[in-house]
Amino acid sequence: MRESDTVKRVYVNEEWCLGCHLCEYNCAFANSGLRYMSSLKGKQIYPRIHVEGEEKDRITFAVSCRHCEDPLCVKCCIAGAISKEDGVVRIDRNKCVGCLTCMLVCPYGALAPAEDGIMQKCELCTSNGSGEPACVKGCPNRAIVYEERGQE
Amino acid sequence: MADNANCIGKARSSDNAALKRYVIIGNGAAAVGCVEGIRLADPLGLITIISEERRHVYCRPLISYYLEDKTDLEKMKYRDDGFYDRNGAEVLYGKKALSIDPAAKTVALDSGETVAYDELCVAAGSSPFVPPFKGLETVENKFGFMTLDDALGLEKVLTPETRVLIVGAGLIGLKCAEGIASRVKEIKVCDLADRILSSILDAEGAGLVQKRLEERGIKFMLSDSVSEFQGRRALMKSGREAGFDVLVLAVGVRANSGLVKEAGGSVNRGIIVDERLKTSLGSVYAAGDCAEGYDVTLGANRVLALMPSAYLEGRTAGINMAGGDAVLDNEFPMNSIGFFGFHIMTAGTYAGEVEEFKDGDSVERFYLKDGYLSGFIIIGRVERAGIYTSLIRDRVPLETVRPFIAGGRATNAMFSEEVRRKKFGGVV
Numbered sequence: 251m252r253e254s255d256t257v258k259r260v261y262v263n264e265e266w267c268l269g270c271h272l273c274e275y276n277c278a279f280a281n282s283g284l285r286y287m288s289s290l291k292g293k294q295i296y297p298r299i300h301v302e303g304e305e306k307d308r309i310t311f312a313v314s315c316r317h318c319e320d321p322l323c324v325k326c327c328i329a330g331a332i333s334k335e336d337g338v339v340r341i342d343r344n345k346c347v348g349c350l351t352c353m354l355v356c357p358y359g360a361l362a363p364a365e366d367g368i369m370q371k372c373e374l375c376t377s378n379g380s381g382e383p384a385c386v387k388g389c390p391n392r393a394i395v396y397e398e399r400g401q402e
Numbered sequence: 403m404a405d406n407a408n409c410i411g412k413a414r415s416s417d418n419a420a421l422k423r424y425v426i427i428g429n430g431a432a433a434v435g436c437v438e439g440i441r442l443a444d445p446l447g448l449i450t451i452i453s454e455e456r457r458h459v460y461c462r463p464l465i466s467y468y469l470e471d472k473t474d475l476e477k478m479k480y481r482d483d484g485f486y487d488r489n490g491a492e493v494l495y496g497k498k499a500l501s502i503d504p505a506a507k508t509v510a511l512d513s514g515e516t517v518a519y520d521e522l523c524v525a526a527g528s529s530p531f532v533p534p535f536k537g538l539e540t541v542e543n544k545f546g547f548m549t550l551d552d553a554l555g556l557e558k559v560l561t562p563e564t565r566v567l568i569v570g571a572g573l574i575g576l577k578c579a580e581g582i583a584s585r586v587k588e589i590k591v592c593d594l595a596d597r598i599l600s601s602i603l604d605a606e607g608a609g610l611v612q613k614r615l616e617e618r619g620i621k622f623m624l625s626d627s628v629s630e631f632q633g634r635r636a637l638m639k640s641g642r643e644a645g646f647d648v649l650v651l652a653v654g655v656r657a658n659s660g661l662v663k664e665a666g667g668s669v670n671r672g673i674i675v676d677e678r679l680k681t682s683l684g685s686v687y688a689a690g691d692c693a694e695g696y697d698v699t700l701g702a703n704r705v706l707a708l709m710p711s712a713y714l715e716g717r718t719a720g721i722n723m724a725g726g727d728a729v730l731d732n733e734f735p736m737n738s739i740g741f742f743g744f745h746i747m748t749a750g751t752y753a754g755e756v757e758e759f760k761d762g763d764s765v766e767r768f769y770l771k772d773g774y775l776s777g778f779i780i781i782g783r784v785e786r787a788g789i790y791t792s793l794i795r796d797r798v799p800l801e802t803v804r805p806f807i808a809g810g811r812a813t814n815a816m817f818s819e820e821v822r823r824k825k826f827g828g829v830v
Contacts, residue, residue, distance in 0.1 A: 262826035264819065304807060304815040311822065313814060316830045325435075325717065326710035328463045329473070330480040345477045347467040350784060351710060354738040354747050357795070358825060359786025359812055367743060399829055 257337030267393035269310030273385035280384035422447035428525035429453035432690030432716035439720020449491035465553035466581030521723035526658035528691035537631035567646035575652030672705040679719035689715035699750035750777025759810030766810035786812035
């Protein structure tokens with residue numbers, strides 16, 4: 251098929267994740283267009299990264315789009331709204347109708363809709379002016395990193 | 403797609419005999435998958451698409467969203483305007499394939515032309531099944547709900563005073579109901595089955611969804627069918643009568659398998675294909691609604707008339723047609739369907755032991771068979787449901803995961819730390 255994408259992605263260091271949810275706030279803020287992060291206070295946020303875990307076992311980790319080599323969401327989108335360009339899986343929110351088929355097929359549970367019911371996804375902060383992923387920039391513990399890794 | 407970045411070039415010179423001639427019958431998601439699959443393995447071969455509809459490829463399941471004003475004709479194109487050119491594909495619009503001659507390797511068209519192929523993909527889709535209703539010819543405004551033309555036709559006749567009768571409470575009939583709900587005065591839906599969405603939901607789940615639809619004013623006549631139409635009246639088997647102005651027939655669909663059958667190919671309810679999507683005829687492949695693939699959760703063939711399946715099958719067929727080597731051996735039915743913001747996700751086959759979680763209007767029901775997840779019905783709390791479909795697709799032994807630690811909600815915490823390290827720390 252084709253050569254492995256040698257591009258940077260967000261990777262998880264689960265053993266260092268405190269479960270603080272800062273990545274969720276930094277993501278929501280970076281994509282909000284708001285001037286001050288404090289404006290998020292008291293609001294329901296719709297981040298493109300989420301912290302999951304199991305309290306009992308003190309497991310926490312952050313999940314966002316893996317930007318798969320061969321993404322199933324792109325193949326299964328019934329609106330032709332998801333595509334992959336330059337290693338980044340993107341969604342055209344104008345085309346999306348919110349059927350959630352991508353949510354049904356993403357093996358990582360990485361996709362969730364925005365407040366309006368239309369899908370949104372991590373595009374590695376390439377379309378919001380952040381420069382590099384805000385979730386990683388704000389992580390106090392390097393529990394998520396943005397780097398290039400090879401295939402195992 | 404980035405996959406095709408190097409595959410430009412409409413090399414259509416007839417003197418280059420080395421170029422393979424690919425012909426695709428149909429112009430839907432399976433055809434697009436086939437084109438993209440071919441171009442992964444062969445950047446130059448000649449592709450001809452036979453499209454009965456005179457339309458650029460569009461997203462068929464979006465016709466209800468079109469009527470709901472959630473998309474428009476431009477946005478609902480499945481691929482951009484440059485798709486065919488970029489992939490060197492010629493589309494014969496408004497032409498219908500009449501027959502396949504597998505010995506001569508030709509397809510005869512209704513225009514009288516004959517198209518020669520080296521490799522053929524039949525992606526002819528499905529057609530509405532219309533039972534022989536008495537008096538159907540007396541109904542002035544009647545529609546199917548399969549094509550954009552159906553939706554555009556409905557759009558023309560619907561007014562705020564229109565009463566609509568939909569025959570069939572399956573996925574197509576109910577998406578139609580949702581799509582037109584704000585445009586019309588009244589919607590009645592009848593079905594022979596005792597519940598709505600009977601192909602994917604049990605009685606309890608169907609009841610929950612029906613309640614939501616009834617809250618939006620949609621009326622149901624279940625365990626009932628039309629015995630006779632008289633103009634704008636339907637006489638029901640139960641003795642009831644239903645008045646209507648517009649009739650939508652959404653009883654069911656049939657695979658368009660005739661071309662392969664008449665050419666001597668093996669056909670059951672759909673065209674029988676192997677895991678490379680090849681039919682029993684040489685150099686003939688089939689994909690999408692007209693084909694019958696192997697459902698791993700059923701352990702048997704079935705028609706998977708779903709758009710993601712159509713694309714995946716088409717793409718697999720295309721790669722193989724172009725001399726590549728692709729298999730599709732992990733298919734199973736999957737549905738994500740919502741009504742007025744209330745979501746339902748189903749997958750696989752409902753067989754085996756049941757694990758169930760309920761919370762208010764949410765139901766999660768899982769079917770476990772021989773140590774694997776065989777299928778599920780999730781109504782309401784659908785977040786991250788893809789983790790469950792991955793358990794089915796990858797045949798993950800349930801003894802290696804803790805699937806229900808979050809009370810039925812999907813979480814990656816169900817996997818071992820080592821598996822998570824691969825999933826979230828590696829290139830996938």
